[in-house]
Structure formats: C-alpha cells, structure tokens
Amino acid sequence: MHHEAWINKRLCELGKSQLDRHLQVYPEAGGKIQIGDRSYLNFSSNDYLNLARHPDVVAKAAEALTGSGCGATASRLVTGTLNLHDELEERLARHKGYPSALLFGSGFLANVGTIPALLDKNDHVFADKLVHASIVDAVTLSRAHLYRFRHNDVEHLEQLLKKVSSTSGRKLVVTESVFSMDGDLAPLQDIADVAQSHDAMVMIDEAHATGVFGPNGSGLVSELGLEPLVNISLGTLSKAFGGYGGFVACSKSVRAFLINHARSFIYSTALPPPVVAAALGALQVIEDNRDLGAQLLKNAAALRNRLQEAGLDTGNSASQIVPVMVGENSKALAVSQKLRRHGIIGVAIRPPSVPRGTARIRLSVTLSHTREDLEHVGQVIIATAQGEGLL
Ligand SMILES: Cc1ncc(COP(=O)(O)O)c(C=O)c1O
Known part of the structure; x- marks a missing residue:
C-alpha cells in the first residue's frame, strides 16, 4: 500500500509530539463504571445529570x-x-x-x-x-x-x-x-x-x-x-x-x-x-426535578474550590466542567495515567481540541458523583499534581 506511506509518516509525527490519539474501549458508560473487578470514578463523561441510565x-x-x-x-x-x-x-x-x-x-x-x-x-x-x-x-x-x-x-x-x-x-x-x-x-x-x-x-x-x-x-x-x-x-x-x-x-x-x-x-x-x-x-x-442543575453546580464548585485552594489552575471555570491546567502534552498524559491507577478516569485533553501548550485534565462533575467521591478525587488530584511538580 505505497500510497498510504504518507499516512504512516503523519501518524509517526503525531506520536512524536504526543498528539496521537487512540480509542480506549470501555465496558460501560457513565460517571461510575466497572472495568473488570475494579470500579472507577469517571470524570470524563458528559452525562451531567446521570440520566443515561435513569x-x-x-x-x-x-x-x-x-x-x-x-x-x-x-x-x-x-x-x-x-x-x-x-x-x-x-x-x-x-x-x-x-x-x-x-x-x-x-x-x-x-x-x-x-x-x-x-x-x-x-x-x-x-x-x-x-x-x-x-x-x-x-x-x-x-x-x-x-x-x-x-x-x-x-x-x-x-x-x-x-x-x-x-x-x-x-x-x-x-x-x-x-x-x-x-x-x-x-x-x-x-x-x-x-x-x-x-x-x-x-x-x-x-x-x-x-x-x-x-x-x-x-x-x-x-x-x-x-x-x-x-x-x-x-x-x-x-x-x-x-x-x-x-x-x-x-x-x-x-x-x-x-x-x-x-x-x-x-x-x-x-x-x-x-x-x-x-x-x-x-x-x-x-x-x-427543578434543582438538578443547581445541585450539580454546587457540587462542582466544591471540587473546584478544593483544587484552587491547593494552588491548582482551573482557569475561569464556573460550571460542572472543571479543567485542571497542566500545559505540556506529556505531563497531561502522565497525570491522566496516574489518576487511572487510583481508580479515577480523567482524560488528558490535548491540541487540537485545546490551544497548544494548554493540555489539561478536563473533569466533568456529574450527579453520579457523591460529595465523598468529589472529596476523594480532589485529594488524589492534588497529590498527583504534587508528584508531577505542578504544585
Ligand atoms: C459546544 C459543543 N457544540 C456541539 C457539540 C456536538 O454535540 P454532539 O456531541 O451532540 O454532536 C459539542 C460536543 O462535543 C460541543 O461541546
């Protein structure tokens, strides 16, 4: 397939700048998911009100x-x-x-x-x-x-x-x-x-x-x-x-x-x-249930405040979407992998989805996450950020 050589070359280039993307297969969707015998808190789902399985x-x-x-x-x-x-x-x-x-x-x-x-x-x-x-x-x-x-x-x-x-x-x-x-x-x-x-x-x-x-x-x-x-x-x-x-x-x-x-x-x-x-x-x-959105925003604010108080940069977030700014692609990937080891899914978002040099972990809080979950994820993110020299 010589006419596909340029494709492989481009893929290689993407890989070198840590911008290559791959599909990850999950057994189920939502804010809390089970993979094998382990349960994960998923902070990369947009099922904000936890309605996908209502x-x-x-x-x-x-x-x-x-x-x-x-x-x-x-x-x-x-x-x-x-x-x-x-x-x-x-x-x-x-x-x-x-x-x-x-x-x-x-x-x-x-x-x-x-x-x-x-x-x-x-x-x-x-x-x-x-x-x-x-x-x-x-x-x-x-x-x-x-x-x-x-x-x-x-x-x-x-x-x-x-x-x-x-x-x-x-x-x-x-x-x-x-x-x-x-x-x-x-x-x-x-x-x-x-x-x-x-x-x-x-x-x-x-x-x-x-x-x-x-x-x-x-x-x-x-x-x-x-x-x-x-x-x-x-x-x-x-x-x-x-x-x-x-x-x-x-x-x-x-x-x-x-x-x-x-x-x-x-x-x-x-x-x-x-x-x-x-x-x-x-x-x-x-x-x-008129207060679902308000409840979600309150929960997200609690997580955001916790991260900000620890010195993390969450940009100007004022919603259920809370980015943790990292900067370099490789570092964002490293943070994401470490979170995963702690049972937290927080996907690294890299260019071209966000501007160059602003790779981040985009956390989306959903109503499937309890206050205890949010407290836990806050602690893990802060510790991980410290380990990666972000704090
Ligand atoms: C601002 C904005 N507009 C449109 C879309 C596309 O919506 P959908 O996922 O329903 O195609 C998205 C989703 O990623 C979005 O974030």
Whole structure:
C-alpha cells in the first residue's frame, strides 16, 4: 500500500509530539463504571445529570423500541417525522422559551446544518476563538468570511463587527454559553447587545448549559432572559440529557427555513424512536426535578474550590466542567495515567481540541458523583499534581 506511506509518516509525527490519539474501549458508560473487578470514578463523561441510565428514561426508550422499532426508516422530509419527533420538538421549544425547535441527528450536525443554511460566501461570521470544531466546520462549509474574536472579549468582537459595513452581507455572531473545554461562561448579555447594535444575528451553542443552567435547566440564554436577542439557541441531547441528538430552538420562520435549507437535516435519516423517547423521558425528569442543575453546580464548585485552594489552575471555570491546567502534552498524559491507577478516569485533553501548550485534565462533575467521591478525587488530584511538580 505505497500510497498510504504518507499516512504512516503523519501518524509517526503525531506520536512524536504526543498528539496521537487512540480509542480506549470501555465496558460501560457513565460517571461510575466497572472495568473488570475494579470500579472507577469517571470524570470524563458528559452525562451531567446521570440520566443515561435513569429508570424512567430507559423505560421510555424501551417502550418506544418495542412499539416503534429501531429506526425512523426515512429522512424527516420523507416519512421519517413521527409523532415522537413532533412531540419532542414542541416540548423542547417550550422548555427553551422559543416558538419552535428542530431536531438534528446530533449537536455537531445541528451546527453543520444551521450555519451554512443561513449564510453564504457574501456573509460574515464572528466566532469566539474557542468555539467548538463543529461551528468552525460549519462556517467553512458556508464559505462565509470568518472573524475570530479573542475568547470572551466583547470589545474585540465589536472592533471586528465595525470593520464590516452593514451593506456587505449578513452577519452572525456565534459563541458557546458554557465552553466545552474550559467550563467558563460567555458574557452573553454584552455579546447580544453588541450584536444587536451592529445588526448581526446571534446564535448560541448551549451544548453544555442545556439541562444544567437556567430555570428548569433551560440554559443560560433563558437564565438571562435573552431569548428576544438570540435568534438561535442550539442544544444537544447527548450531554445532560444522557442520550443522543441535537436541536435548535428558534422562531417559526427560521425553523421553516432550516427544513428547506439545512442539508444535514434534509439528507439524513431522522433520529430513531427510542432515542427520541429517551430525550422526552430525560426532559420530563429535568422538569420534574427543578434543582438538578443547581445541585450539580454546587457540587462542582466544591471540587473546584478544593483544587484552587491547593494552588491548582482551573482557569475561569464556573460550571460542572472543571479543567485542571497542566500545559505540556506529556505531563497531561502522565497525570491522566496516574489518576487511572487510583481508580479515577480523567482524560488528558490535548491540541487540537485545546490551544497548544494548554493540555489539561478536563473533569466533568456529574450527579453520579457523591460529595465523598468529589472529596476523594480532589485529594488524589492534588497529590498527583504534587508528584508531577505542578504544585
Ligand atoms: C459546544 C459543543 N457544540 C456541539 C457539540 C456536538 O454535540 P454532539 O456531541 O451532540 O454532536 C459539542 C460536543 O462535543 C460541543 O461541546
């Protein structure tokens, strides 16, 4: 296979800079997992509210599996729109405080479908430097001009907006409300105000805020009452909802437009009935237990304070995502391996998922972790960091 030689060469180069990635196989998912005869505290799962195995959620999925089968069997525009999709979209819209919602195959597909539907090569996207890869790919697909503003820097955003005259195409400002790798929060009110004063649309990726922040877990946009200024609030069902799928909450006309133009929506099979039913089950649990998000944030704050008091750098985390900044790739891998020996899964996150020189252990606290678990993990991380010369 001589034409694959370049691939092996590239893989070798990745390995040399400790940037090669490999799949690790786990027997199960969740915040606490059993591997062989050992149990692990998993701090790398996004099942924030511990819903992936919640009995009500599993029961809903099982019922749909038995009643409606494994697959939706067609794209939404053909015969794939089932009652379950319709019901979930209505309920998500209500939950988010928007007139309507539209499901996509995943959060990634929601970004990749929405941005190119709304913008083309004559348009302009202003995105935070740290936004998720799916947003960057979406902008590339749209062929719009991309301007990156410094992380959470509203002044820089405004400078960039000023450079583009209002007659030269549409403008979209896009950011995350809770940043996936840093766990910090965007200054959404200021961003929305600046966007409005420059006549730009606003899209907020609430992947990590959905289910956790806001009244009833409806997100940070909702907590701040910014629905009137945010055209599109994107969410995922794969994190706090414990399942799979993505969605946008928006006006009825944006929804109708996306149905006609979002290629990842049009040309892909609808979400399977059990997956949709699981999301309905998760939404019910979230709405019936209004303080789940607040409880999670309180627990995460306790861990974060413990790490910070010991002198560890957790960036500007203000959510259930608590990064422990390490810096070098090799050191982050070493810390991760040591944690594993102590029964803790904390995966090292390296470039290109995070900027160069900022490799870290990204801890995500979930409701499956007790206060004792958090106390324990805090102690182990501090001792490990000391052993690695980080403290
Ligand atoms: C900010 C952000 N947006 C979108 C996604 C993609 O969501 P999904 O996992 O549902 O494809 C993620 C998940 O990694 C994310 O962190």
